[in-house]
Amino acid sequence: MEFRGGWDRCCGEARSCRMLNLGHGGVRRLSTVDFPQTTEDLSLLYKYFAANQAALTRNMKKNKQLLEEIHVDLDIQEHLKMQEGARRFQQVGLFCILLFVGSAAFGLYGNGVVSKKHLTKDEINIHFERFFRFQAKMGLQIQATNDRDISISFPIQYLNHFEISSIVPEPTETRVEGSQVKYAFKGRDELTATFYLVPQQIGQIKGSVNVNENTFSISHFIFP
Amino acid sequence: MNPVLRGIAVYLFVYVIFRILGKRSLAEITTFDFVLLLIISETTTNALVGEDFSLTVCFIMVCTLVGVDYIFSVLKTKSIWFQVASEGAPLVLVDDGKPLLKRMQQSKVDEEDVMEAARLTQGLRHMTEIKYAVLERDGSISIIPKEKK
Known part of the structure; x- marks a missing residue:
């Protein structure tokens, strides 16, 4: 049997389709010119469409195509390539969302394991946040x-980049000496002073803390 | 941060998030989705206005959001590419009673969704009675029944 031009859809008059169990509408471009008459013709037709379907799948894989192209009697433009692009964008986007949430859970944007930094020198401990967020209150503990x-x-x-929300406990004295702002606290067995600072600038902020003549360099990265 | 930049950033972020979630994200809103939307709106409000509750910032924000939306709508009419990229395109899910599974899988739509739309809009009982089912840009499924002989 020879398949010539004039291919048409199988639907509507697809007796052979149903006989071959190809599925109504499942096979495109069934010949209506040389409609199969004998069992041998049907067998040949089945082989032809099986090969055709395999070629289509191979072609789709080769072109990294996910969606099969179909011809429908509708005035719509499917833009399949762009829809596949959108699908990839969604996959990448979902991965980015997971990455964003995961990094936030670990404290990349503050309040977590990654952002907390601890410095020690001569029985003085300083805890601060390396990463934090704009206009959010963070604690600097000494x-x-x-x-x-x-x-x-x-x-x-350094302090110009922050609004000092509160200091706990309150210092006994606050004064400015040269380019430094000095806070004095009464001596006790163990002092834990917490400065609650609200960043007023986005980006890297570098500075230092002097505690009884011991200098500690600190820096923060403030996210918008 | 400048309120206009903040407004644009929040608009684009929310736009991208809902584009990532796909067409069907807003088409089927359950009670929980509704509550989730309220929480999202509350959170974005805080990010939009910060601690500045002045009338000026309110006006700036409204104008910024409406302005960006207007620019987007103009771009959509000017560029087919932008329209498809931002809103997607219709996708045929059922062709002559045969569900196109790859397309359904990609669109996160199953046969039950299609049959639900077929029952609700056309009163159809079986998949074979559907000529075409199309997932529209807004996430709804439109059903075209087969012509009765």
Whole structure:
């Protein structure tokens, strides 16, 4: 049997389709010119369409095509390539969302394991956030042991990037010395002073903390 | 941060998120989805206005959001590419009673969704009675029944 031009859809008059169990509408471009008459013709037709379907699948895989192209009697434009692009965008997007949530859970944007930083020198401990968010309140905790008064100072340039929300406990004295703002606390067995700071600038903020003449360099990255 | 930039950033972020979730994300809203939307709107409100509750910021935000939306709608009419990229395109899911499974899988639609739409809109009982089922750009499924002989 020879398949010539004039291919048409199988639907509507697809007796042979049903006989071959190809599925109504499942095979495209069935010949209506040389309609199969004998069992041998049907067998040949089945082989032809099986090969055709395999070629279509191979072609789709080769072109990295996910959706099969169909011809429908509707005035719509499916833009299949763009829809496949949108599908890939969705997959990448979902991965990015997972990455974003995962990194946030670990504290890449503050309040987590990754963002917390701890410095120690001469029984003085400083806890601060390396990463934080714009206009969110973060704590800078200083633990020190000293019988005498404890003085904590920051460069004015550093404090300019923050709004000091509160200091717990309140310092006994606050004064400006040169380019430093000095906070004095009464000496006790163990002092834990927490400065609650609200970042007023986005990006890298570098500074230092002086605790009883010990200098600690600190830096934060503030996300928008 | 400048309120206009903040408004644009939030608009684009929400736009991208809902594009990632796909067409069907808003087509079927359950009670929980509705509550989730309320939470999302509350969260974005805080990010939009921050601690500035002035009337000026309110006006700036409304104008920014409406302005960006208007620019998007103009771009959609000017560029088919932008329209398809931002809103998607209709997709045939059933052709002559045969479900196109790859397309359904990609669109996160199953045969039950199609049959539900067929029952609700056309009163059809079987898949074979459907000529075409099309997933529209807004996420709804339109059904074209076969002509009765």
